Amino acid sequence: MARPRSKGDYNFIAYSDIMTGLAIIFLFIAVAYILEGISDKIVKDDIYNAIGEDLKKDFKSKNVELDKDMSLKFLQDNINKTDELFQIGSAEMTPSFKSKVADIWPKYQQILLNKDNLPYISEIRIEGHTDTIAPKKDQTESYLYNLNLSSARAQSVLSYIRSLESYNSLPPAQKEKLDFLLTANGMSYSRALNSEGEISALSKTDQSIDLNKSRRVEFRINTSNEELQKNLSTK
Numbered sequence: 001m002a003r004p005r006s007k008g009d010y011n012f013i014a015y016s017d018i019m020t021g022l023a024i025i026f027l028f029i030a031v032a033y034i035l036e037g038i039s040d041k042i043v044k045d046d047i048y049n050a051i052g053e054d055l056k057k058d059f060k061s062k063n064v065e066l067d068k069d070m071s072l073k074f075l076q077d078n079i080n081k082t083d084e085l086f087q088i089g090s091a092e093m094t095p096s097f098k099s100k101v102a103d104i105w106p107k108y109q110q111i112l113l114n115k116d117n118l119p120y121i122s123e124i125r126i127e128g129h130t131d132t133i134a135p136k137k138d139q140t141e142s143y144l145y146n147l148n149l150s151s152a153r154a155q156s157v158l159s160y161i162r163s164l165e166s167y168n169s170l171p172p173a174q175k176e177k178l179d180f181l182l183t184a185n186g187m188s189y190s191r192a193l194n195s196e197g198e199i200s201a202l203s204k205t206d207q208s209i210d211l212n213k214s215r216r217v218e219f220r221i222n223t224s225n226e227e228l229q230k231n232l233s234t235k
Helices: 007-061 095-112 139-163 172-181 225-233
Strands: 064-066 072-075 121-129 182-186 216-223
Touching: 007 064, 007 095, 072 095, 095 139, 095 172, 095 216, 121 139, 121 172, 139 182, 139 216, 172 182
Parallel strands: 121 182
Antiparallel strands: 064 072, 072 216, 121 216
C-alpha cells in the first residue's frame, strides 16, 4: 500500500519545478546572448569586408588604415609636410586632407546606407585625436587644450562632409538618417597609439606612444544590439 504524500513532499515537488523552470529561463537567456554576439560579429565582419574591398586602393596612397574594429584612420604624415591633416594648433583641414575625405566619403557613405548595414548602425563617430606633446606647461591645461582642439577638428571634418555633393544629393530621408547617426567627438590624447596602432594605455606589451599614429582622425561605426535582438526575436 502506497504511503500517502505528506505536505513536505508537495513542497519539495513545487520547489524542484520552480528551480527547473528558472534553469530553463536562464538557458534561453544565455543562448540569446550567444546568438546576439554571433550576429553582431557577422554584421561587423560584413561592414568591415565591404569597407576593405571598396576602399583598399585608397588606403596606402592616402595614408589611411582600416582597423579590425571597423575604424577608418586618417593618419597625420609629418614626414611629407604637404600631406598633413591639419597645421599645428589649427582645426582647419588642409587641402590634402579635404581631397582624401572627398575621395573616400562617397564610397564609405554608400556602404553605411546599404539596406543590409544601416539598420544595425547606431552611431557614426568622427573622432579627433592628438598626440601627448604638451603645448602648455600645466598637464591639465594641456589635456583640455587638446580636447578642445580635437573637438574642433572633428567638427571641421563633419562640417566638410556635410558640404560634399555626395551628401547633399541624398534623398531627404537618407540625409536625415545620417544627421542622426553622425557625431563629432574630441578625444584629446586619451587614446594615444603605440607603433602597432594599439591604444598604448591598454596594450599588454607596448605602452610607448607613437606621436605620428596618435595624431589622427577616425571614422568609427558603432552597431546597435537592440536591432540585432529584434532581428533574432523574429526568427
